[in-house]
Amino acid sequence: MKSVRKQLPRWLVALPIAMLISAGVQAETVARYGISMADIPLTTGQPDRGAGAYQFTGHTLYDPLVAWEANIGTRPGKLVPGLASAWKVDPKDNKKWLFTLRKGVKFHDGSELKADAVVWNLDKVLADKSPQFDAKQSAQVRSRIPSIASYRVVDEYTVEITTKDVDALFPYQLPWFLISSPAQWEKLGRDWSKLASQPSGTGPFKLDKLVPRERAELVKNVAYWDKTRMAKTDRIILMPIPDAMTRANALLNGQVDIIETPPPDVLPQLKSSGFKLVQNVTPHVWPYHFSTLPGSPWTDIRVRKAANLAIDRDAIVKLLNGLATPAKGQLDKTSPWFGKPSFKIGYDVKAAKALMAQAGYSPAKPLKAKVIIAQGGTGQMLSLPMNEFIQQSLAEVGIQLEFEVVELENLYLHWRNGAKAEMNAGKGISAINLGYVTADPFYAITRFVDSRYIAPNGVNWGGYNNPKVDGAIDTIRKNFDTKIQDKLLAEIHETMVDDALMLWVVHDVNPHAMSPKVQEFVQAQHWFQDLTTIRMK
């Protein structure tokens, strides 16, 4: 009894300390995220593996000068200040943009972000003679920031970027360009491959561990400069699981807490087992991009319109177990650039047949066309079943499709070279089926309709050439009022739809499945997602 009394004061002191330590230990919240990629995207600054990779090793570890608002799901996001607290175009010379940097922002290695670091990063991807030039990072971002002509430090916290032409849409290019630490690169012996495992950005997460093809562990950056975007989870473990069924099994088994793109067939099981499905409007479209060059069977607008009216999109959505929305154009109807097209895309076989009859075709005397498609892959959804569905639907109105099925990587090659190239026109290919990201004005609209981007100069694959549209694009580039930009972009989109430039089928909804342990995840209407919004129980 005596010994108990003697020990009591010790216990009274020790217990609260032990509880505090225990609370500290338990405090770390971990989210294990099964991603659909086969490897962790590049961690040096500019992620590879497309737009979807920016959410994993891009906007987690790094920040851009101008960011995309990705922590809101109820409306389309917009451009917001990133490392630049403000930006403006020079009223005397509209090619010059001035970016004012935030003060006191530090890289993960403790060095401070200043104007020279921004210029150093621009050299990293644009100046191939600079010591820090990295061909891999350059390849990822160079085509995404095509307007930049030159740049310079104005003062410690101001950078001037000059564009090749007046380009009011230039800020939309900047969320793609991420800033890494020059000090860390120097510290690691100017070696990008070493920096890959010890990266240093200014982002809301730091990289704690990287095992290629297996995992990347991101830990919360408690000193992050943007207190409104502090990570709600202490550690996020990214695990590449390329096979969709394996991802679903890993979720059901409890090995991961969140997965992207669950297979449609497993949705009922996931839902009945208490897993949540999160999806949202996503800037993506699954179309047939027509060649409008002479000799193409799609040069007749009546045929293009008939194709758009022959597809029961609701049935395709059903085929995908709800993981899509019917397309009414290049963009979702909620987009500020959708406009009011006069051609209403829907399912009307009678009208489609009438248009085909006017063009001189019928199911008995069909129009023949060859389409190049991928057997599957990122952004292609359920490629083969969907294409077969379209093949049958178009046959009903008098369009007989033949498919050239290739791997997605090969499809990209056919895409880059354009409809006119021998590999396409020479083989009778007159349309291409490729899922398109439609995140900003360039990605959604201008790259497909500007005659200056006719392939191989860009991805105006089918050779669309409309002087009126070119003129509207020029006006947008010279107009710095976003309301006018939106209005003109909507007008261009109306023209695209009215011209039935493509056969638009469905929009992806970028589905995520997650265990009940995930309390919160805001899914933005974008391919850029903000992992700081993940909150675990």
Place this chain on the structure above:
Amino acid sequence: MLTYILKRLLYALPIALSVTVVSFMLVYLAPGDPLNAIAPADAPADVIEALKSAYGLDRPVPVQYALWLWRAVQGDLGTSIASGRAVVTEVFGAVGNTLLLAGIASGLGVLVGCVLGALAGYKHGSGIDRAATALSVVGVSIPHYWLGLVLTIIFSTWLGWFPAMGAGPGGSADWSWDWDHMRYLVLPAVTLSVIPMGIITRTVRALVADMLEQEFVVALRARGLSGMAVFRHVAKNTAPTVLAVAGLQVGYLMGGSILVETVFAWPGTGFLLNTAIFQRDIPLLQGTLLVLCMFFVVLNLLVDISQPLIDPRMGRG
């Protein structure tokens, strides 16, 4: 015997050289563009041309081959276009994981195959024979990919006994030989072992059944030798063929299974090849193929050398 070994070594050299040619050239036969590994799909032509030049892909293919071979014989397989990491590090990291998986799967496949085959051969025409034969037919016929998914659904999703994917709770880098880690091996190893098990069962069954009909076995029995003593003679006579078949099967497994490793997200050579193929990461693809083909060459060489040790008549031939 020494002459035999030297001859086999000499035969291996032109095979190895041919392997380098095939490894290098095969990837050029596939359609697609290696720059897809690094450039966004919509990269303009000037960016693509600049990259081709930066990576030496604008040079004639024979020149690229000669440079690659020269570096390869010095142990440098180049750098992955996609990740920027050294191919040697990438391949040997993956080979370690595949060896782990293939070693367990091979052991399981060979052991179960030999036992089932011997039983079926000894009990020729019996229920055991029919059951073993049926099992071996199922083993060689069943698609790996499908079996992996079914096993995962049953033992991982429904029963929760084993993990569905991965190479340990902390990844392969933290591997250790305890149950927490080894349970990650169970499903992929069982899936991989099914084909060698089926093939070896059939081979051993046929050999044992045939051997038991041989005159020397009748003579052994006539001398009054026990069942176990007869079995030892039968086993010794069937061993060279079983060894050759098992060697090939082990070689296949060492090469990694693209499908099984992808289904279980096992970070081995199959998973690596899958990534390299879809990204058209030519240096990684060439390096991985070369190392895997060399595995086959070396394994066959070892089988060739070990066969005369078991049956000296082969060395004399």
